[in-house]
Amino acid sequence: MTRLHVGCAMWNHKAWSGRFLPPSLPARERLRAYAGWCNAVEGNTTFYATPARDTVATWARQTGPGFRFVVKLPKVVTHERRFAGVEAEMRAFLDAIEPLGERAVLWTQLPASFGPPDVDALVRFLRRLPAARRRAVEVRHPGFFTDPGSTSLLERALAAADAEWVPFDTTVFFRSPPSSEAEQEAWDRKPRLPRRTRALTDRPIVRYLGRDSVEETVAGWRPWTAVVAGWLREGRSPTVFLHTPDNHDAPSLARRFHDDVRALVPGLGALPEPEPVEPATLF
Known part of the structure; x- marks a missing residue:
């Protein structure tokens, strides 16, 4: 469907208290209240630190099966090591978000310095991700948007991995x-x-x-x-x-x-x- x-x-946002979320709502219930307004959320906090699996399990319990999480990969994977030697970090990340099941989309946000010459590294990384996991990629290098050849190169790479361009x-x-x-x-x-x-x-x-x-x-x-x-x-x-x-x-x-x-x-x-x-x- x-x-x-x-x-x-x-x-959660300070300005939402008393408007969209009940005031003084415990942290463990804020996602549930938010899910009454929206049916998706960006998982930006996972960029800075991989959450505990038990924490992610509480996210799953606060939302219904139709809710969608677009969770950002850790910066150590995408920005600091640029996919090199990140096997342990990715295993920990994938294990942590497992309670979300099919509701989670893996969001690879790349820095502006990641350009067309780096697409092969992205392709190799995407191939190693679990086949059942939805994946999406956000690029910020201008060449991908202004050079038709680079646009086509990235589109082919993403299509081959069944990944969306965000x-x-x-x-x-x-x-x-x-x-x-x-x-x-x-x-x-x-x-x-x-x-x-x-x-x-x-x-x-x-x-x-x-x-x-x-x-x-x-x-x-x-x-x-x-x-x-x-x-x-x-x-x-x-x-x-x-x-x-x-x-x-x-x-x-x-x-x-x-x-x-x-x-x-x-x-x-x-x-x-x-x-x-x-x-x-x-x-």
């Missing part, structure tokens, strides 16, 4: 100078690359960065609603992650994106209604 997954860069669309964000501290930080850190809308597998993944302004963010994603609607009509099951520099409204924006796509694809099922957030009390 085709399904649109939408989500955010995290399942675009991080920042084009809307970089149209005008930053107007807040959060936007300035993103301006300095986020990649500036052309928008890419071609899917390689039946489960495309998109990361979209808007602005702190809700209106600008919504206006900027309109090209994506058409693309995602087309993928759904083709029988694909895409995942779209909504980012803004401050992420204050990210859960509601993710749901709004889902609603906009559903208006184009009436057969798409609605997201479940989140539980009401009760206001904090003194007693």
Whole structure:
């Protein structure tokens, strides 16, 4: 069954308390509350440290079978050693996320220095991953986007490994100078690359960065609603992650994106209604 997954860069944010998540919610229950708003999440924390298997098991218990985790490979694998001599680290990582089962997608995010000459190393690495594991790759070297030969080279490599190419669309964000501290930080850190809308597998993944302004963010994603609607009509099951520099409204924006796509694809099922957030009390 085709399904649109939408989500955010995290399942907990200070600004969400009392709005999207109940105030003073224990850490062990925050993912469950978040999963009432969204049906996917980026696993960015795994980039910095491989979690304990028991911790991941609590993630699995807090989410239903239709929830999707896109978990980032450790930086020691992708950035520090660039796939060389990482067998022990990958065994530990794969064992840790095993409780998520088919809900987990392995997300290989590569640094901007990883260019077309390095594709062979990526191919060898992808071949060693378990065949049953879904995999996706995000590249940031400009050559993959601007040189047709390099684009084709990477597409062939990913297609051979049944891996998706994850675009991080920042084009809307970089149209005008930053107007807040959060936007300035993103301006300095986020990649500036052309928008890419071609899917390689039946489960495309998109990361979209808007602005702190809700209106600008919504206006900027309109090209994506058409693309995602087309993928759904083709029988694909895409995942779209909504980012803004401050992420204050990210859960509601993710749901709004889902609603906009559903208006184009009436057969798409609605997201479940989140539980009401009760206001904090003194007693």
